[in-house]
Amino acid sequence: MTSGRTNGQGLKGHVRKNGLIFIILLVGLGLTLLRFTCGIGAVTNLSDRNPWGFWMAFDLLCGIAVSAGGFAVASAYYIFGFKQFHVYVRAALTTAFLGYFFEVIALLYEVGQPWRLVYPFFLSQGTTSVLFLVGLCVALYLTVLSCELLPALFERLDRKKAWETAVRLAAPLAVIGAVVAVVHQSSLGSLYLIVPSKMHPLWYSRFMPLFFLLSSLFAGLSMVVVEGRLAHKFMRGFMDDRHARDADRAVLACGRGAYLFMLGYFVIRCMELAAGGNLRYLFSGYGVWFLLELVGGVALPAFMYFIGVRSGRLRLIQRAAIIAVLGVMLNRFNVGLVAFNYNLPPAERYFPSWMEVAISVFLVTLLVIAYRCICSGVPILRTHENYGEEIREKSPARGSKSNSSDVKR
Amino acid sequence: MNRRNFLSLASAGIVAAASPVNCRTAAAEGHPEAAGVLHDSTLCIGCRSCEAACQSVNAAVLPKPENYRIPEKPFYDRSVLAAKRRTDFQRFTVVNRYDVENRRPVHRKFQCNHCMEPACASACFVKALYKTPEGPVLYRPELCVGCRYCMVACPFYVPTYDYGNAWNPLIYKCTMCAPRLASGELPGCVSQCPEKALIFGKRSELLKIARDRVREFPEKYVKHIYGEHEAGGTCWLYLSPVPHKLLDQPEVGNEPVSRLTSGILESAGTTAGILSVLLGAVCFFGRRRRNGAAEIDGAGASGGEAHKGVFQSGKEGGQ
Numbered sequence A: 001m002t003s004g005r006t007n008g009q010g011l012k013g014h015v016r017k018n019g020l021i022f023i024i025l026l027v028g029l030g031l032t033l034l035r036f037t038c039g040i041g042a043v044t045n046l047s048d049r050n051p052w053g054f055w056m057a058f059d060l061l062c063g064i065a066v067s068a069g070g071f072a073v074a075s076a077y078y079i080f081g082f083k084q085f086h087v088y089v090r091a092a093l094t095t096a097f098l099g100y101f102f103e104v105i106a107l108l109y110e111v112g113q114p115w116r117l118v119y120p121f122f123l124s125q126g127t128t129s130v131l132f133l134v135g136l137c138v139a140l141y142l143t144v145l146s147c148e149l150l151p152a153l154f155e156r157l158d159r160k161k162a163w164e165t166a167v168r169l170a171a172p173l174a175v176i177g178a179v180v181a182v183v184h185q186s187s188l189g190s191l192y193l194i195v196p197s198k199m200h201p202l203w204y205s206r207f208m209p210l211f212f213l214l215s216s217l218f219a220g221l222s223m224v225v226v227e228g229r230l231a232h233k234f235m236r237g238f239m240d241d242r243h244a245r246d247a248d249r250a251v252l253a254c255g256r257g258a259y260l261f262m263l264g265y266f267v268i269r270c271m272e273l274a275a276g277g278n279l280r281y282l283f284s285g286y287g288v289w290f291l292l293e294l295v296g297g298v299a300l301p302a303f304m305y306f307i308g309v310r311s312g313r314l315r316l317i318q319r320a321a322i323i324a325v326l327g328v329m330l331n332r333f334n335v336g337l338v339a340f341n342y343n344l345p346p347a348e349r350y351f352p353s354w355m356e357v358a359i360s361v362f363l364v365t366l367l368v369i370a371y372r373c374i375c376s377g378v379p380i381l382r383t384h385e386n387y388g389e390e391i392r393e394k395s396p397a398r399g400s401k402s403n404s405s406d407v408k409r
Numbered sequence B: 001m002n003r004r005n006f007l008s009l010a011s012a013g014i015v016a017a018a019s020p021v022n023c024r025t026a027a028a029e030g031h032p033e034a035a036g037v038l039h040d041s042t043l044c045i046g047c048r049s050c051e052a053a054c055q056s057v058n059a060a061v062l063p064k065p066e067n068y069r070i071p072e073k074p075f076y077d078r079s080v081l082a083a084k085r086r087t088d089f090q091r092f093t094v095v096n097r098y099d100v101e102n103r104r105p106v107h108r109k110f111q112c113n114h115c116m117e118p119a120c121a122s123a124c125f126v127k128a129l130y131k132t133p134e135g136p137v138l139y140r141p142e143l144c145v146g147c148r149y150c151m152v153a154c155p156f157y158v159p160t161y162d163y164g165n166a167w168n169p170l171i172y173k174c175t176m177c178a179p180r181l182a183s184g185e186l187p188g189c190v191s192q193c194p195e196k197a198l199i200f201g202k203r204s205e206l207l208k209i210a211r212d213r214v215r216e217f218p219e220k221y222v223k224h225i226y227g228e229h230e231a232g233g234t235c236w237l238y239l240s241p242v243p244h245k246l247l248d249q250p251e252v253g254n255e256p257v258s259r260l261t262s263g264i265l266e267s268a269g270t271t272a273g274i275l276s277v278l279l280g281a282v283c284f285f286g287r288r289r290r291n292g293a294a295e296i297d298g299a300g301a302s303g304g305e306a307h308k309g310v311f312q313s314g315k316e317g318g319q
């Protein structure tokens, strides 16, 4: 096995080849040092009126939303038995794992005393707080995700016995993972339920938990498509032919799923807009911005998905996926930064400092590098040569061999 | 269990997740003995004595970094009133001057309102902030993680943070001088107010005084005691000759915002329970159908055809 070496070379070669990445890492390390020696104030524009800023909106709200692909794909495959998703299961789970892992890393920057992050679990449980629930879900889901990825790890380590057990657990774990992820995604929306007077009425709604859940579902599925495309382009080396071939059907399936969720989301949000009596706000600057989010970020990609799935145009689906991901990110930025504190005078509004953005870019870069390393070492985008057959025979959720060859078509 | 049962359970779960949660917290009447302070801005002259008193009383608590800048001007210097200031990690209270048309300026004191159902306390995920039956909303610095959700939650923008501190950054806000109250003293600011613009007492009695004043001098006050109902009621109450909005006192609604989320854990638990039963059943019965009942434990080596019948054809048909 040479994957161990590939792993190391992957990282080093990466850094040497790519000056930009090198600079990002260097700046990121410097800013990290600054953050942890001079405090949050040294690198952010946060203030007493704007306690949450770019990190909250980007690292946490956006990051978790696009990580939803993990549980969306795993549920579709293991629970609902949609086999088209097969090729994306491991990739999506890996992304979700890394997404959550880096959320925790981002939290270390974000909270004032990260070494106390265990307090809410062990010392003093603030059970009335939504944030407590969020923390609980992050911890739980990260555990579930690591268990869900164990089969890949055991293949890499060639531990057959352990692998068999892990594979048997896949379906129950998918159920637990789905439950935790659903609660987590919606609780991110609940976080903002407590600020009715501080958030613009176009965004504030008691249905925010539902909005966050639905939008995370299509953001996650879309992200899976985007990632698949990127992996195809830049990580073809870690992929086997079967993966590359099956991907097309999975893209169609993701597109169809995302389209349905977007439809539901769009309709509910429009209904809430009308029922809440907020239509009058549409004729303001915020209204235009809101429409941009809802029409440009949801309706447009949903339409593209619809056409794409109907006519089987993968390119269109992939473009729709990019827009959909950006649309959900726009929504999270709007909730976290634009609509929040909308009634403060302009001088007291928050705008991120370049350092906050740079640290987030640094973390995303680390995430991509980690993803590459994992894919080069562990069979994520390919089938392990010794386990490929077994997967189809043993894995409970999968059918017979004849069936999976059907799936390929 | 049939499909319809599942569906109704599912919708129940979603509704539970989405709707604001039933409340179990104490109502505003829950702390009948709570103390508070009444600020009458018709009496306040903006002398800043309360600021000075607060500073000296809390000198031991407030951080003193090298660039200690309080007082940026001596406390008797009233020129600072020209700008709108707010509290921060080096001062628990400020007095601001508001120039209102056709009358002499109004002064308003700013500090934690010590809500009857504090949003900050319900938002804190380590219970570092908590309400005492005596009135004050207090803080246990040794627990605080620094997530700053309390600052997000407070409808009055009260809690402040020591952003420049890397090692022990904490939340800073007024304590209503709880330690002094315990030893029978008045809060620092109240004790030093030369104009009696600040009165300390039981909240219920302060409300009576405030109502009497408004009734007796209707030409002097607007008919609104800020804090009587705001955010479920606050221990600090305010009388004003002009609408409170002009004094930067936000319209926050009368519902305690903590009620919007305080039961979230319960409802999340319910949702999670319903959802896991539901998904587990779908997973289990789905596979049973796919594999044929006999082979449910046989790791599904064959029987793929049955599966295809259920899950593939329907899906593929749409293509």
Ligand code: SF4
Binding pocket: B112, B113, B114, B115, B118, B119, B120, B121, B137, B153, B154, B155, B156, B157, B158, B159, B173
């Ligand atoms: S005013 Fe703000 S900080 Fe003070 S008790 Fe109320 S919610 Fe908490």
Ligand code: SF4
Binding pocket: B123, B124, B125, B126, B127, B128, B129, B143, B144, B145, B146, B147, B148, B149, B150, B151, B171
């Ligand atoms: S910053 Fe501290 S006091 Fe405020 S909510 Fe977080 S842990 Fe609680």
